[in-house]
Amino acid sequence: MGRRLQRSTRFRTGRRLICAVLSFLLVMGLGAVPSASAEVNNPRQEWLRAATAGLFLHWGMFTAPRHLDCAQWERDVTGGGWTPDYWVDEARKLGASYIVLATFHSRLGYARPWPSDIPGSCRTERDFLGELVKAGNAKNVKIILYMTDDPQWHSELGKQTLDSAAYSAYKGQQVDLTTRRGFGMFSYDLFFEVMQRYEGLAGFWIDNDNEYWEENKLYEQIRERRPSWLLSNNNEDTPIMDTVSNEQKTGMTPAYDYPQAAWTPMPRLVEADYKLPTTGDWWYDGGDHAVDFRLSTGRYITNAGSSMKSLMAETPMVNGKFPPGQESFNNFMAGWVPPIRESLYGTEGGGYMYGGMQPGFWNDGAHGVVTVKPGGRTQYVHVVTKPTTDMVRLRDNGYWITRVTDIRTGKRLNFNQSGGYLTILGVTDWDTYDTVFKVDTLGQQLYYDQSTVSATASSSKPGFPAENLADGNFETNWDSNAQLPVSVTLDLKQRKPATYLAVNQREWSPTYARVSFGRPEDSARIKDYRVSVSDDGVRWRQVRAGAMPSARGTQFIDIGEQQARYIKLDVLNTWSGPQAPRFFNELQIDEIKVAHGFPLYPWAQVPLEAERASHNGGLDVCQACSGTLQVKGGVTFRDVTVPTAGDYRLELNTTSAEATSVAVRVNDAPPINVAIPADRPDVPIPTAIPVSLRAGSNTVAISGKAGIDRIAVAPLPPASYVPTTTMTVNPHGIQWLGPDQRSVQVTADLRLDVDSPIQTVKLAPVVPAGWTLQGDPATTQTLRLGQILSGTWALTSNQAVAPSTIPVTASFQVLGRAKQVTTNVQVRPRPADRIFMREAEDSRNKFGSTGLTSCGPCSGGEKVRNIGGATDAFVQFDNVPAAAAGQYTLFVDYTVNGPRSYFISVNGGPPVELALDGQGNNTPYTATIPITLKAGDNSIKLFNDRLGAPDLDRISIG
The missing domain is CATH 2.60.40.1180 (Golgi alpha-mannosidase II)
Known part of the structure; x- marks a missing residue:
């Protein structure tokens, strides 16, 4: 866990889960269309589908205190009192139905906790694995064995942990276990040994593929020999695997909502694989690291709410016991889960x-x-x-x-x-x-049956037709074939009432831009849309336009009270950006349903509805409004009660077909003018403002042309709250300027990603002393969901360029509070012995399917990862200038762990291999290679179509 992800042949050829899958009905012989892709439903998976959680245990020779002698480690394990029942009982406290044991792990000494007959790495005399399987099965806790394909950490502590000589003698041929192929042969043998010995095991949890396994049909043989066992693959959707595991996702808002970072749609079995200790290694490193109860319980619940399994990693000590902080959390869960068990199990x-x-x-x-x-x-x-x-x-x-x-x-x-x-x-x-x-x-209730609705689209990918949008089957989906804008038309077969659309987009992407294991990811969900209706399919009338949140689950578009036969949804764009080519301009939707009304249970009153307040206007029926009514005209709420005096958030739910404003008067304070955007006269939208209220009862009077549905009063969000935005600044990466360069062109986009407008928005660089700025700030009074504010500026140094950090800052108001977000542009003078220097992460480069990742020791604190192993996994530097044609020296700054190669092509010419080696993916190295450039602009491409290449920090030319 927590290491470089290797691409594989299987991943390259099966990286997209194609739609249908072998269903449970087919397996049971009841008939279905067989799939050419993954077995998404199979009886062997039933126990895991019924599970909520699993316990992930990293435990081996390098568990603190680290052991370099296998026999001594085993003696200390036994002498410390290790017992399998302890692990099984702790798993049950967590509500875990299975344990994944990671001992044959690249960072834990490749220890095998069973008396293996195959030499090559640490193997114990005591059968810890067999004891654990027996104890788990006795208490209905399945045991899954972790297997790795990664030999690169074979001498991490200065001692060789892989014995190539012993294994070579066993095989009768020379095998180097420190190579991926040699290690693949060794671990291949271990799979078969385990299958033969441990019938009661539940499967393998496999940390990435090995080409030797694939060439020798390992997984197919596991299926044949142990058809009831599960196979799980880390961070890849490999079709033959039962489970896709998503490792240690962070950066969500709120932080516990792990499924926001997932990218595999139901009903595929998906694990959320994360540490319970919030700091430290995946294994016990000698510290009692704290468990964040809030974060961990939140993950547990939100995973269950997305049909994902919580694979929680704890860090057993050498004797198997957990540190006190983790034991305390387990004990808490043992009492906290049972009262709500019915909401988590069988759901x-x-x-x-x-x-x-x-x-x-x-x-x-x-x-x-x-x-x-x-x-x-x-x-x-x-x-x-x-x-x-x-x-x-x-x-x-x-x-x-x-x-x-x-x-x-x-x-x-x-x-x-x-x-x-x-x-x-x-x-x-x-x-x-x-x-x-x-x-x-x-x-x-009140949805049209999907059998009475048909769908067409302006573009469809072969095999994913628009008919799938209304077939009632979430395992078939429509695909726009990378075409945007795109239109989907729903035919109700005759003129009928319609009030809203329920859109279930395919959950195959995260909800926000991120880089995961060197892969750029982004949300392939609808952003800007329009909805139109028609009686004849020729003459259309637009009834709604807006932006849809980038969020998981069903999304709704209220269209008011319509009578029409045809409803057309125009998708103008999605949330994904071009930095994530796999998701950019891609759109997939499972189902779109059409509703013709709203369920109604009005007997309990929602507080502060306009129709129950004093009003001098008329009441209008409004199905989409709270209580089904709205007030057109002035409204006075005379009993707006709060416990203490202070500033509060006042939300107005209003309707208006035209842009207008309302005046809000609180008690005797001067009225506040609130802008109301144009939308629909029968669909309420929220607008929030800060107001000062006194303890007890307050009066809020609203006047203006907008319809009033209701108001709501709540405390202001915490002072630390900043709405989620995406600010993209170009250029990205350190800008290395030569002696004749003093200017940098900067562009910036600010996008609001939440459905809560911000006001008084200003976007501009803040230049340091010695620099001048050309170009006005970009400004707007209000920025709403999905809207983008853009600006362009020229920054010029008044003298020779010195190292400078130039912040590009967006400032805005949130409920009366001043907030800002900043992204820096770094400028440095180019070294005198270089005619060109550019960071690998520079926004001017082409990245293919590679991605950026942080690297503290690297230039600029970033590097490009995941180069190689596929034809689209490259970095290309365009516009590389040369004053004259001739031979130059290319300097390549990189990080690598073990032997790997780049292939380098200049101006599309024949590739030249640059073989490299090193230790540690956070240790930058520099290599050189001669290249020939033409006069003018050149292009330099670094790639490796077949195997993984080193990570790239930057290149320069001398």
Whole structure:
């Protein structure tokens, strides 16, 4: 774990899961169309589908205190009191149904905790693995064995841990275990030894592929010999594997929402593989590292709410015991999970292919997920981050609600259902980590049956036709064939009422831009869209336009009260950028449903609805509004109550077909003018402002032309809150300027990624002393979801360039608070002995499928990773200038662990191999090679189509 990811032939040829898969019905002989891709459903997977979690144990010779002698390590394990039942019992406390044992691990000494007959690395006399399998099966905890293909850490501690001579003698041929092929042969033999000895094992967890395994059909032989065993592959979707494991994803908002970084759609079995100790190594390093209860429980719940299995890594000591912090967490989980067990076991993630209400961000800062029982009639709302008010409001996805119960307390709660939302009212018993409401329903209502709807599209990828959008099957999807903009038209067969669309996009990408194991990733979800309706399919009338959040689960587009036969969704773009070519301009959708109304349960009142306040205007029916009514004209709310005086967030839910404004007067304060954007007169949208309220009762009066649905009052978000934005600044990477260069052209884009507008936005560089700026700041009064503010400037040094850091800063207001985000442009004078120097991560380069990653010792703190192993895994430097044609010296700065090669092509010429070696992927080295350049601009490409190449820091020419 936590090491360089190697590409494989299997990954290159099967990197995209093609649609359908061998279904359970086919396996049981009941008939289905066989798939050419992965076995997504198979009876051997049933136990894991029913599981919620697993326990990942990294434990071996290099567990602290590190051992360099295998026999001494074994003596210390036994002498310390190791027992398999301890691990099994601790796993059960976590609600884990299986244990993955990682001892034959590249960073733990390649130890084998069984008396292997095959020499080559540490092997024990005591059969720890056999004992663990027996103990686990006795208590219904499956055991899976970790296997690695990586020999590069064979002498990490200065002692050789792989014995090539002994293995060569055993095989009767010379084998170098420190090479990938030699190690592949060795580990290949181990797979068969384990299969022969341990019938009760549940499978293998494989940390990336090895070409020797693939050439010799290892996985196919495992399937033949042990058809009930599972195969899991780390960070790849390899079709023959049962499970895709996603390793240690971070950077989400909120931090616990692990599924935001996942990229494999249901019903593929997916693990979220993460450490419970928040610091330290994957194995015990001698420290009692803390477990973040909030982060860990949040991951546990949100994974369950996305049908992902939580594979939690703990760090056993040499004697097998866990450090006190981890034991404490296990004991906590043993008491915390059972009261909500029914919401986690025998359920699937809600809001996806199994039905259910919408997960994600809810009202007043609340965030959570939904789990559903088969059929969707019983659902569980998991409030992981509680709101700042006493109610929870989430999209109901057409489910007609009959009862809501807090499953920890058994208390029934009042609720309201209208306008497409369920509002659970009067909540006072909040759990610290997850408040769970059991929601009983009559099932999904007021959607047209998919059999009565047909779909067409302006572009479809062969094999993924638009008909899949309305076939009721989430395992078949439509693909736009990399065409954007693109139109999807739904035919209701006759003129019918329609109120909203429910869009289930394929969950095959993360929700935000990131780099994962050197691969650039981004959200391939809809951003800007338009919806139009027609009676004849020729004359169209636009009824809604906007931006859709980049979020998992069902997304909704309210279109007001329409009567039409045809509904057309124009997708103008997606959230993905060109830095992630696999996702850029790609669009896949599972299903689009058309609703013709909203379930209604109005008996419990939602606070502060306009129709229940004093008003001097008329009431209008508004199906999409809370309570199905809105007020056109002035409204006065006379009992807006807060416990303490202070500043609060006031949300206005208004409707308007034209851009307008309303005046908001709080008590006797001067009125506040609030801009209301143009949208629909029958679909409310939220706008929030800061207001000062006194303790107790307050009066809020609203006047203007907009329709008023309701208001909501909540505390302001924490002072540290900054809405999620994406700021892209070019050029990226250190800019090395020669003696005759003093200027840098800078462009910047600021995109708002959340559905909460920011105001008074300004974007501009802040030049240091000695520099001048040409170009005005980019400004806008309001920036909304998905909108982009762009600027371009010329920065010029008034003298010879000195090392400079130039911040590009976006400043804005959030509910009256000043905030800013900054990205720096680094400028350095080019060394005198170089005619050219450019960082590998520079935005002017072409990257193919490679990606950027941090590297502290590298120039600029970054490098390009994942070069090689595929034809599209390269870095190309264009516009490399040369004053005259001739031979030059190319300097290549790189990091590598073990022998690898680049192939270098200049101006498309024949490639020349540059063979390199080194120790440590965080140790930069420099190599040179002669190249021939032409006068003018040149192109230099570094690649390796067949095998992995070193990571690249920068190149320069002397």
